[in-house]
Amino acid sequence: MIVNNLSLCYHNKLILAPMVRVGTLPMRLLALDYGADIVYCEVREALSTVDFVAPDDRVVFRTCEREQSKVVFQMGTSDAERALAVARLVENDVAGIDVNMGCPKEYSTKVNCFHCTLHKYRILSTLVKGTRRPVTCKIRILPSLEDTLSLVKRIERTGIAAIAVHGRFRSCLFLTIGGSHDHIQGYLDIEDFRRATAASSVMVARAAMWNPSIFLREGPRPLEEVMQKYIRYAVQYDNHYTNTKYCLCQMLREQLESPQGRLLHAAQSSQEICEAFGLGAFYEETTRDLDARRAKLLARSPEEAEEPAEDTSGIIKMAIKFDRRAYSPQITPKMCLLEWCRREKLAQPVYETVQRPLDRLFSSVVTVAERKYQSTLWDKSKKLAEQAAAIVCLRSQGLPEGRLGEESPSLHKRKREALDQDPGDPTTQEPAVPGELCKKPFVALAGGQESPLEGW
Numbered sequence: 001m002i003v004n005n006l007s008l009c010y011h012n013k014l015i016l017a018p019m020v021r022v023g024t025l026p027m028r029l030l031a032l033d034y035g036a037d038i039v040y041c042e043v044r045e046a047l048s049t050v051d052f053v054a055p056d057d058r059v060v061f062r063t064c065e066r067e068q069s070k071v072v073f074q075m076g077t078s079d080a081e082r083a084l085a086v087a088r089l090v091e092n093d094v095a096g097i098d099v100n101m102g103c104p105k106e107y108s109t110k111v112n113c114f115h116c117t118l119h120k121y122r123i124l125s126t127l128v129k130g131t132r133r134p135v136t137c138k139i140r141i142l143p144s145l146e147d148t149l150s151l152v153k154r155i156e157r158t159g160i161a162a163i164a165v166h167g168r169f170r171s172c173l174f175l176t177i178g179g180s181h182d183h184i185q186g187y188l189d190i191e192d193f194r195r196a197t198a199a200s201s202v203m204v205a206r207a208a209m210w211n212p213s214i215f216l217r218e219g220p221r222p223l224e225e226v227m228q229k230y231i232r233y234a235v236q237y238d239n240h241y242t243n244t245k246y247c248l249c250q251m252l253r254e255q256l257e258s259p260q261g262r263l264l265h266a267a268q269s270s271q272e273i274c275e276a277f278g279l280g281a282f283y284e285e286t287t288r289d290l291d292a293r294r295a296k297l298l299a300r301s302p303e304e305a306e307e308p309a310e311d312t313s314g315i316i317k318m319a320i321k322f323d324r325r326a327y328s329p330q331i332t333p334k335m336c337l338l339e340w341c342r343r344e345k346l347a348q349p350v351y352e353t354v355q356r357p358l359d360r361l362f363s364s365v366v367t368v369a370e371r372k373y374q375s376t377l378w379d380k381s382k383k384l385a386e387q388a389a390a391i392v393c394l395r396s397q398g399l400p401e402g403r404l405g406e407e408s409p410s411l412h413k414r415k416r417e418a419l420d421q422d423p424g425d426p427t428t429q430e431p432a433v434p435g436e437l438c439k440k441p442f443v444a445l446a447g448g449q450e451s452p453l454e455g456w
Contacts, residue, residue, distance in 0.1 A: 008038065008070075008161070010136070010161055013037040013038050013200075013201040013202075014036050014201070014204070015039070015040065015202065015204065016028060016031040016038070016204065016212075017208070018041065018100070019205055022042060022246075022247055024041070024042060025062045025237050025239065026244070026247070027209075027212060027247060028067055029067060029237075033212075034213040034226075035187075035216050035217065036070075036212075038070050040071075040072045040098060040203075041061060041072070061073065063093050063094065064237070068093060068095065069095050071096075073087075074099070075087075075097070075098070076099075076100045077123065078119070083126065084126050084130045084131065087131040088131060091133045094133065096133050096134045096161070097127055097134070098135070098137060099123060099124060099138075100137070100138050101137045121158055124159075124160055128158055134160075136162040137155060137164070138166060139155070139165060139166065140165075148165075152165075162200070165199075184204060186214065186220060187215065187218075190204060190214070209247075209250050211226055211251065212230070213226050223251060226251065227251055227252075227277060228278075228279060230248065231244065231248070231277055231279055232279070232282065234270065235279075235282070238290070244273055245267060245273060249264065264276050264277075271283050315365060315372040316373045316374070317374050317375070317376050317392065318375060318396075319377055320375040320376075320391045320395075321388060326403055326404060327403055328402055328403075331402035332390075333387050333390035333391045333394055336390070336394060336401050336402050337390045337394055341368060346369050347369075349366050349393070350366065351389065352364065353365075353382050353385055356378060361379060362378060362381060363378050363385055364386045368393050373390075373396060375391070
């Protein structure tokens with residue numbers, strides 16, 4: 001994670017509007033390539049998770065360094081505390097935080113019309129005071145101009161950086177959206193719309209969805225070129241094929257019945273989408289590279305791990321995740337640690353595991369020889385958290401942990417009948433003492449190239 005200290009300016013900007021199923025990473029990167037100043041992610045509901053990955057392993061938000069200073073994370077929420085928890089989780093990886101206050105979804109309507117309640121203002125005030133990023137919101141116009149102006153003035157007093165006004169009825173600095181369908185065909189139309197509305201900036205939704213190069217001053221690029229570039233981003237950033245297919249269908253529109261449109265409609269994988277657009281070789285090359293990088297990361301040895309660090313509470317910590325694929329099926333780090341304690345005549349490891357109520361993730365601290373060890377990364381289950389804590393202890397001591405291809409396997413493969421042997425018996429064979437570790441900075445899930453941030 002790279003700490004983002006940039007302050008986002010909303011004056012005189014061209015902005016990709018938040019769009020459900022459209023505003024994913026490939027579309028945002030494409031819009032930036034074609035001249036957008038700020039890009040909004042699709043709306044995210046702050047409900048059961050504050051992680052980038054939901055408990056069911058579904059990617060909730062994916063970003064990368066390329067867009068870090070220009071991406072705004074939009075959430076839909078009716079809970080101020082949960083919204084703040086989400087904002088603090090993502091604030092180092094985004095340029096701004098936005099609250100969707102105009103979408104007719106349950107999270108926006110469940111507290112009644114927000115111009116009649118203080119609840120929505122409390123959400124904005126909480127975010128403004130509690131996060132280091134500029135906070136904005138998107139609203140829809142109310143039935144009367146007077147009501148809309150009153151709403152905007154009250155929102156402005158919360159201290160937010162900008163208000164986006166969507167020119168639809170609901171069933172500081174102003175951004176406007178709502179002219180795509182009838183007015184926006186190119187860059188000059190965006191400027192005309194800005195002048196007509198007297199807004200500081202303009203958000204573009206459907207026109208950008210149909211062709212993201214709408215932001216170019218010199219005019220939109222050919223659709224075939226834009227779609228191929230979008231597909232390349234989608235493959236490079238492992239976008240799910242169903243989302244890629246949906247966005248491409250929005251671009252093709254009336255051409256969906258063309259031969260290429262029919263191929264796209266029939267595609268059931270990213271590979272088939274690439275083949276429909278003549279990018280089969282690109283797909284093969286890119287996936288080979290991605291697979292090689294994943295394999296390299298899984299094979300990363302403890303010698304490449306970060307140096308353990310002791311915090312003020314005396315707990316030794318490392319950023320460690322337990323990946324079962326990197327270990328022998330018969331051996332786990334907890335087994336290795338227990339066996340080592342028995343050999344050294346130490347008390348058995350004691351695990352203290354807690355669950356974080358907000359996202360239901362687990363963290364464990366293991367105590368060995370009156371020293372405590374913990375991973376700084378939270379896990380989806382108690383078992384995974386305990387394995388991670390055991391790894392921290394083992395790596396801190398320079399001990400084998402049961403990884404595939406690891407030396408000194410005899411440390412882990414004690415036969416069952418040896419459990420009752422006297423450790424002091426000279427006939428008992430002692431495993432070789434492992435060599436001293438050479439420790440280097442460890443990257444948990446990144447390659448030499450810029451990689452998507454999927455969560456932990």
